[in-house]
Amino acid sequence: MAFNFKLRLYEQSMRSIRRLQEIGVGVIAPAAALDATPIANSIAVVAVKDAGKATVPACAARVALTVDGGAWELLPVTSSKHVFITLVYSMNGTS
Numbered sequence: 001m002a003f004n005f006k007l008r009l010y011e012q013s014m015r016s017i018r019r020l021q022e023i024g025v026g027v028i029a030p031a032a033a034l035d036a037t038p039i040a041n042s043i044a045v046v047a048v049k050d051a052g053k054a055t056v057p058a059c060a061a062r063v064a065l066t067v068d069g070g071a072w073e074l075l076p077v078t079s080s081k082h083v084f085i086t087l088v089y090s091m092n093g094t095s
Helices: 002-022 031-036 069-079
Strands: 028-030 042-047 060-067 083-088
Touching: 028 031, 031 042
Parallel strands: 028 042, 042 060, 060 083
Antiparallel strands: none
């Protein structure tokens, strides 16, 4: 019984992801994961500190950069036309 429920939930999840991809909403995943398992029209997540040496997978339509508190000096990298979004991570207790 529990197995059938998990299988149905998995199938519904995959169908939802497929429908989102069909209308142009990309799946956000780490660039390394997209290298291992390509997903068409996805968004590759790359840390700003690794942006200079990171390779963007061919399946990725866009790039999202992650920034932590120690990488602010590298922020001008985000001016690239290929960057879709910048995700800022802050430590607990800071804003």
